[in-house]
Amino acid sequence: MGTLHPYSGRWWEAADEGRIRCVLCPRECLLREGQAGFCYVRQNTGGVMRLLAYGRPSALQVDPIEKKPLNHFMPGTNILSIGTPGCNLGCRFCQNHDLSKARADERRSRELSPRQAVELALAEGCHSLAFTYNEPTIWAEYAIDIAQEAHREGLKTVAVTSGYIGDAAFDEFYAHMDAANVDIKAFTPEFYRKLTLSDLGPVKWTIQRLRKETKVWFELTNLIIPTKNDSEAETRELCKWITGELGPDVPLHFTAFHPAFKMMDLPRTPVKTLSHAREIALDEGLHYVYVGNVHDSDGQTTWCPNCGKAVIRRDWHALDAYALKGGCCQYCGQQIAGYFPDDIQRDSSGWVRPLPI
Template sequence: MNTSSVMPYPARYWHMLADGRMQCDLCPRDCHLHEGQRGACFVRQRQGDQMILTTYGRSSGFCIDPIEKKPLNQFYPGSSVFSFGTAGCNLTCKFCQNWDISKSRDMDRLMDQASPEAIANAAVQHGCKSVAFTYNDPVIFAEYAMDVADACHARGVQTVAVTAGYMHDQPRRDFYAKMDAANVDLKAFTEDFYFKLTSAHLQPVLDTLSYLQHDTDVWLEITTLLIPGYNDSEAELSALCQWIKTELGPDVPLHFSAFHPDHKMPDVPATPPATLVRARQTALKAGLNYVYTGNVHNLEGDTTFCPACQTPLIERDWYLIKRYRLDAHGHCPDCGAAIAGRFDARCGHFGRQRIPIHMGGSTA
């Protein structure tokens, strides 16, 4: 594909400053741009008196995944999701697990091109329940993601944001008005961690979580990547879980996932499985109803239990659903308790497949 054929796309969320610079208003980084400069995300650029989104219509790749891989365990379990991302990121996480995509400044890495309508059509063609904006943070390609969401909804396809949740209020409202579900990375529960390891701040992420839970109908799940010695202390985990229960409620699913040495932290050891098990127990003791472990093989940590009677309701082996006992209304068949989430009458059976898709430069 000739990437130079992609026309510049006008971006939203900016204003001019008195000194002639342009301020990007998408996220709390508030980048100030001279002519030709790009923001810290590298994909939002000033051209004259407008801002453009350089990655509109371009992707680092498309793939069909199990929804549980996002991870979303209580959003149409077992269904398939049409996943894609672009390049760049508005955080600078030293522990990034997708750094080759999210930190890329090489636009030629974006080999696939597709219009919003083409993505929606492909999702329908492949029988996907939803489309996920993932691999890198969709906040930075918000205009593209929102247009894709409109096209998906027109075809009856749901939309999912996998994000760090780092954005300003107005774009947050616009963006999540188009989303059906979100998994937000709550990377730690201290400002020190956010500032030193991500070049960001904690409070805007907490604001996004509170907004999603209290002011939208978006189904919300949270992921925290546990890094040994950085954010896995009992005190921090207890504080994080108490905040979730108090501010968001006990029914928001929480996923603890395992770090592996990567990017700028190659000498930090991988997260021991025992740390995830301990974190899960801490969260359950704090009163959270749905707590999972990720990136490790742990059948109990993969399972959805009834919070009322503790019956195993959705038993998983990695991303494969082995047993599904919810009734057609999403209730426990033993005690009748309603299970938080979005459910069909029957679960999907996509399993643990991962199917790469080439869009072939499709624009329609």
């Protein structure tokens, strides 16, 4: 098969002295001839933008959709997860740094056209594809082309993202996504500036636009790091913002940090810290709050906000019981926010049969 790269990138404009400006994300890198952006995968080649990672994923895996994490979007189904090298953030605590901090030519990759990605997802019995592991915004052209192929086959698409995307690309990128998990890493500008080398403002803007301007189903993740973003005041402020700006039905996942990359000196997040954050979020009125990366079945179960019964019981990523019909609680009829198609064939525990090959 012929090589698929370098591939013409989009969302850039010509600048002076042969330089080009990328406007795909708020970083707006100004690139001279031969220079790659902060994300490593977009490069000025002969005065035009090239996407070095197009058609060349370095990570490819079948995951339960709960691992993204998404708890309210086709629960119990498998998803084909795809990632490339590179990232447009510089998180000191990155939990995937072997991928996000690699250049496109430093990681083993395989050639995979959008059509081949979708055929692989179908062959593996997946109901959807995820653009994940690293930041999919930086390889938006490839993700969009895969999404178009996926939709032709009736598969859904998911972006797992930091939300650090520019105005120029937002509409088109999310027009091709059915669901997203946005990682809101903290709720202070200082944390974003010092520990992610980015800004909180554009992330809040992305989340607000997802809620107000799109039909994309989305959930939020907050990785809690001991001493860095684990204060009760910060968690409460985040939850107040979610209920006020987005409403109580947006699921929120508090996940545990483990020492990684440039933050090897901090301990893992204690389970009790996550449980306390969950209590704060429930106290602030959020309906669906989860803990992740730890064993806590109650904290991973979906509880009906009306009658209080368990409608999807989970342990880690596994479903133990499923009590929804038409997206409603089987006990009281309350609509549960999310996407729960009844035509997915489930066994008694809630796991689904793979799609026919």
